[in-house]
Amino acid sequence: MNAFLHSNRLLSSLVLLVVAACAETASADEDALRERGRVIYKNLCIDCHGAQGEGVAGAYETPLVGDSSLGELAGQITKTMPEGDEEACIGEEAEAVAAYMHHAFYSEAARIRNRPPQITLARLTGNQLRQSLADLYGHFHGNTAYTDERGVKGIYFTGSRWKNENKKIERVDSTIDFDFGKESPGEGIDKEDFFIHWTGSILAEETGDYEIIVRSTVSFTMDFGKMGRELIDNHVQSGDKTEFREVVRLTAGRAYPFKIDYIQRKRKTEQPPASISVSWIPPHGTEQLIPKRNLIPWAVDPTFSLQTKLPPDDRSYGFERGISVDRQWDDSTTAAAIEFGHIATEELWPDYRRRHKNDSDDNRQRLKNFLTELVETAFRTQLPDELKELYIDRQVAACPDDGDAIKRVILMTIKSPRFLYPATDANDSPSQRAANRLALTFFDSIPSDKWLLEKVKKNQLQSEDQIREAAWRMVNDFRARGKTREMLHEWLNVGHIGDITKDDARYPGFDPQLVSDLRTSLDHFLDDIVWSDASDYRQLFLANWSYSTDHMAEFYGESWKPIAAEVTTEEERLPRGPGPQRMRKTGDDGKLRLGVLTHPYIMSGLAYTDASSPIHRGIFLIRYLLGRTLRPPNAAFSPLSADLHPDLSTRERVALQTSPEGCQVCHSRINALGFTLEHFDAVGRFREMDQKKPVDSSGGYIARDGQEVTFNNAQEVAHFLATSDDAHRAFVSRAFQHFVKQPVAAYGPEKLDELTRKFKESGFNIRSLLVEIAVISAMEPHSEKIAG
Structure with a gap:
C-alpha cells in the first residue's frame, strides 16, 4: 500500500x-x-x-x-x-x-x-443631501421600520365630530375612494350627520414631485408629514369647489404620515351627496388613486422632505457623483439650510422642549443640548469642546431669540464641510466610521437610527461579522428599498427613457395612461424579484410572468390578460377613480415574457415613434446589461425613413445604413445584439412579420474572454444574460457604483472578482450582494486613500 x-x-x-x-x-x-x-x-x-x-x-x-x-x-x-x-x-x-x-x-x-481608479473626495449628492436632512429631522422622532401591512385606517362615527360613544366602525380601507351618495357610510351611522377619521402614511417609491389630489363634495381637512402640518383646509365647504390639488416633493423610501378628517353635517337645506377620493400624479405617471401598496395603515413618526430644488449631479462616469462645487450648488445648499432651519425652529425645537421640560435650563442649557444633539448627528460624530464652543456656545450667546440661534447654527452646520463631505471621518472610531458608511451606502444618509448609534456608543461595529449583521438589518429598510429601486432603474437606463410617444395612426391606444401602466408593471416585477426570499438575479431574465392591467391586456392581447385568481372581492369593488388600479400577475409559456428583457416598457422606450430600433436595443444590451464600453460614434445620423425603402424590413434598413466600414467597428457588435429583439415592435408587441417578411432575430456576441456566442431569438439572449459572467460583473459593478458612489476597482483590483464570486455562491441573491457591497465600503479605511 x-x-x-x-x-x-x-x-x-x-x-x-x-x-x-x-x-x-x-x-x-x-x-x-x-x-x-x-x-x-x-x-x-x-x-x-x-x-x-x-x-x-x-x-x-x-x-x-x-x-x-x-x-x-x-x-x-x-x-x-x-x-x-x-x-x-x-x-x-x-x-x-x-x-x-x-x-x-x-x-x-x-x-x-x-488609469488607476481612486476613491475621490466627494460632497453629498443632491439625493444624499435630501436624505440626510430627512434623517436629521427623523433623529428627533424616529424612522419608519419596514412593515408589510398596507391600507389606510378609517374610524367612522355617527355625528359630525369625534365622540367615543358614537364610534361605529373601525377598519383598514384599501384606499380612499368612496361615493356614499345620500346613503349612510355604514351600519348605525346617520346618513346626514357623520364623521370619518382616516390616518395612515403614504410611501414614496421614487424621488420627485407628486401632485396630491383630493376630490370631496363635503368639508374635510388634510394634514401631511406631521399631525398639525396642514396641507389642505376645506373645513368649511366653499361653493362648488370639490377638487383640491397640492404639489409636494417626496423622497424615495420615505413614508409620510397623513390625516383626513371628513365631515358631513346635517343641513337645513338639501343635503349634498357625500363622496371623496384621494389620488396622486407620481413622477413619470398619470393620475391614479393612491394605491394600497403605497399606504401604511397608521401614521408614522413626523417626516421632513426638502422642497428646495437641487442642481443635477455629475454623471460622466455612469453614476451620480458629488464632485462639482459651483455657485448653483452653493446657493442651493444655502436655501436647503434656510428651509431646514425654519422647520427645526417651528417643529423640532418645540417638540424637544416639551419632551425635556423637566431638564435644567440654566444658561439656556436645554437649547444648547438640543443644538449639540443636532450638530453631532449632522457631523456623524461627537463634538470636541472647541467645536462646541464655535458651533453652539458662541451662537447661542450672540442670539437672545432661540429661533434665531437655531437658524444660525443650522446654517453653519449644513454649510460645513464636516456635513457636506462624509469622508472627513479619519479621526472617528472604527465603529463610528462603519456606521457612517453603512448609512451612506444603504440610505444615502447620515447614521440617525437609535439602534445604530447605540452600536457606535458600545463600539459594536468593529468586526466584519458585526458590520455584516448590521447591514442585513439595514438592507430591508424602506430607505434601502427606495435606493435599490433607483439602482435597478439606472441598470436598465429607465431614467433616461423620458416620455414615450408613438405614431397614433400606427399604434392607436398607446396613450400616457398605458405608458404609466407599463412603468408600474415593470416596478412591480422588479420589487417582486428583489424582495422575494430567493432575491434571484437570474429571474430578472427567466421569469415567465409579469404584471398587467386590463388596459394593458386590451392593448397587448390575450398574453397580457391578468390572472383572474389574483383578484380579491375587495379589489373587484375598487376602483371608482382614475388610474392603473388592478395591477395583477400574468404569465405565458416564456416566449413573450422574458423578465425585464422583453418588457414592453423597455421595448417601447428603446424604439422610435413608428419603428423598432435595433441600434438603441443593441447599445442597451452591450453597455448596460453586459457592461461593455463603446466608443462615441464618428458622427450623428438620422435613421433611414421606412418610406424611402418600403420593401425593406427594419433589420435590412439598419444593416444598409450601418454597412460602411467605419460604422462596422461598433455596429458589428451593436447590431448583432439589437437584431435579436426584432420580434418586438415599436410598442413592444410580439410580431412574426415585419414589412411582410418573416422576422430574422438571429445575432451574436463576443464575450470579454473572446468566446463567440450565437443567438436565434430573445429567449436565448435571456438565458445568456442570466448565466453570463459579463452580465454578472456588469450588474455587480453597477450596484457597487450606485450604492457607494465610487468605482469598485478603487477598493482593490480584486474586489469585482471577489464580489462576483460571492454573488454566484449566494445563488445570485441580490440582497446578499448589497450587504457584501456595504461590508466592503464599511471595512475599507478609505479616508487614507482619498484622491483629492
Missing part, C-alpha cells in the same frame, strides 16, 4: 511539473507574440495612435480605450489598420498587434494599470 501511495505521489508530482512547464511555455509564447506586436505597433501604428495609445492630433485623436477582446481587435486591425494600407497588417501580424494592444490598453489589468 505504501509503495502504491508513493508511486501515486510521484505521478502527481510529474503531472504538476508537466502542467507548470506547459504554463511556462505558453506564457513565454504569449510574451514573444506581444513583443512582436509591440515592434509592429511601433513601426506602423504609433504615428496615429501614440506611444501610450493616447491618440495623435490631426491623425487619430481617439485614445485606445475600451474592453475589446483579442478576437475583436484582430478583426478590426485586419480590416482597418493601418488606414490607407489595410493589407500591411493581416494574419499573424494582426494577431500579434492585437495581443500587444490588448495587453497594453484593453485588458482589465491594462485599464486599471493605465
Whole structure:
C-alpha cells in the first residue's frame, strides 16, 4: 500500500511539473507574440495612435480605450489598420498587434494599470443631501421600520365630530375612494350627520414631485408629514369647489404620515351627496388613486422632505457623483439650510422642549443640548469642546431669540464641510466610521437610527461579522428599498427613457395612461424579484410572468390578460377613480415574457415613434446589461425613413445604413445584439412579420474572454444574460457604483472578482450582494486613500 501511495505521489508530482512547464511555455509564447506586436505597433501604428495609445492630433485623436477582446481587435486591425494600407497588417501580424494592444490598453489589468481608479473626495449628492436632512429631522422622532401591512385606517362615527360613544366602525380601507351618495357610510351611522377619521402614511417609491389630489363634495381637512402640518383646509365647504390639488416633493423610501378628517353635517337645506377620493400624479405617471401598496395603515413618526430644488449631479462616469462645487450648488445648499432651519425652529425645537421640560435650563442649557444633539448627528460624530464652543456656545450667546440661534447654527452646520463631505471621518472610531458608511451606502444618509448609534456608543461595529449583521438589518429598510429601486432603474437606463410617444395612426391606444401602466408593471416585477426570499438575479431574465392591467391586456392581447385568481372581492369593488388600479400577475409559456428583457416598457422606450430600433436595443444590451464600453460614434445620423425603402424590413434598413466600414467597428457588435429583439415592435408587441417578411432575430456576441456566442431569438439572449459572467460583473459593478458612489476597482483590483464570486455562491441573491457591497465600503479605511 505504501509503495502504491508513493508511486501515486510521484505521478502527481510529474503531472504538476508537466502542467507548470506547459504554463511556462505558453506564457513565454504569449510574451514573444506581444513583443512582436509591440515592434509592429511601433513601426506602423504609433504615428496615429501614440506611444501610450493616447491618440495623435490631426491623425487619430481617439485614445485606445475600451474592453475589446483579442478576437475583436484582430478583426478590426485586419480590416482597418493601418488606414490607407489595410493589407500591411493581416494574419499573424494582426494577431500579434492585437495581443500587444490588448495587453497594453484593453485588458482589465491594462485599464486599471493605465488609469488607476481612486476613491475621490466627494460632497453629498443632491439625493444624499435630501436624505440626510430627512434623517436629521427623523433623529428627533424616529424612522419608519419596514412593515408589510398596507391600507389606510378609517374610524367612522355617527355625528359630525369625534365622540367615543358614537364610534361605529373601525377598519383598514384599501384606499380612499368612496361615493356614499345620500346613503349612510355604514351600519348605525346617520346618513346626514357623520364623521370619518382616516390616518395612515403614504410611501414614496421614487424621488420627485407628486401632485396630491383630493376630490370631496363635503368639508374635510388634510394634514401631511406631521399631525398639525396642514396641507389642505376645506373645513368649511366653499361653493362648488370639490377638487383640491397640492404639489409636494417626496423622497424615495420615505413614508409620510397623513390625516383626513371628513365631515358631513346635517343641513337645513338639501343635503349634498357625500363622496371623496384621494389620488396622486407620481413622477413619470398619470393620475391614479393612491394605491394600497403605497399606504401604511397608521401614521408614522413626523417626516421632513426638502422642497428646495437641487442642481443635477455629475454623471460622466455612469453614476451620480458629488464632485462639482459651483455657485448653483452653493446657493442651493444655502436655501436647503434656510428651509431646514425654519422647520427645526417651528417643529423640532418645540417638540424637544416639551419632551425635556423637566431638564435644567440654566444658561439656556436645554437649547444648547438640543443644538449639540443636532450638530453631532449632522457631523456623524461627537463634538470636541472647541467645536462646541464655535458651533453652539458662541451662537447661542450672540442670539437672545432661540429661533434665531437655531437658524444660525443650522446654517453653519449644513454649510460645513464636516456635513457636506462624509469622508472627513479619519479621526472617528472604527465603529463610528462603519456606521457612517453603512448609512451612506444603504440610505444615502447620515447614521440617525437609535439602534445604530447605540452600536457606535458600545463600539459594536468593529468586526466584519458585526458590520455584516448590521447591514442585513439595514438592507430591508424602506430607505434601502427606495435606493435599490433607483439602482435597478439606472441598470436598465429607465431614467433616461423620458416620455414615450408613438405614431397614433400606427399604434392607436398607446396613450400616457398605458405608458404609466407599463412603468408600474415593470416596478412591480422588479420589487417582486428583489424582495422575494430567493432575491434571484437570474429571474430578472427567466421569469415567465409579469404584471398587467386590463388596459394593458386590451392593448397587448390575450398574453397580457391578468390572472383572474389574483383578484380579491375587495379589489373587484375598487376602483371608482382614475388610474392603473388592478395591477395583477400574468404569465405565458416564456416566449413573450422574458423578465425585464422583453418588457414592453423597455421595448417601447428603446424604439422610435413608428419603428423598432435595433441600434438603441443593441447599445442597451452591450453597455448596460453586459457592461461593455463603446466608443462615441464618428458622427450623428438620422435613421433611414421606412418610406424611402418600403420593401425593406427594419433589420435590412439598419444593416444598409450601418454597412460602411467605419460604422462596422461598433455596429458589428451593436447590431448583432439589437437584431435579436426584432420580434418586438415599436410598442413592444410580439410580431412574426415585419414589412411582410418573416422576422430574422438571429445575432451574436463576443464575450470579454473572446468566446463567440450565437443567438436565434430573445429567449436565448435571456438565458445568456442570466448565466453570463459579463452580465454578472456588469450588474455587480453597477450596484457597487450606485450604492457607494465610487468605482469598485478603487477598493482593490480584486474586489469585482471577489464580489462576483460571492454573488454566484449566494445563488445570485441580490440582497446578499448589497450587504457584501456595504461590508466592503464599511471595512475599507478609505479616508487614507482619498484622491483629492
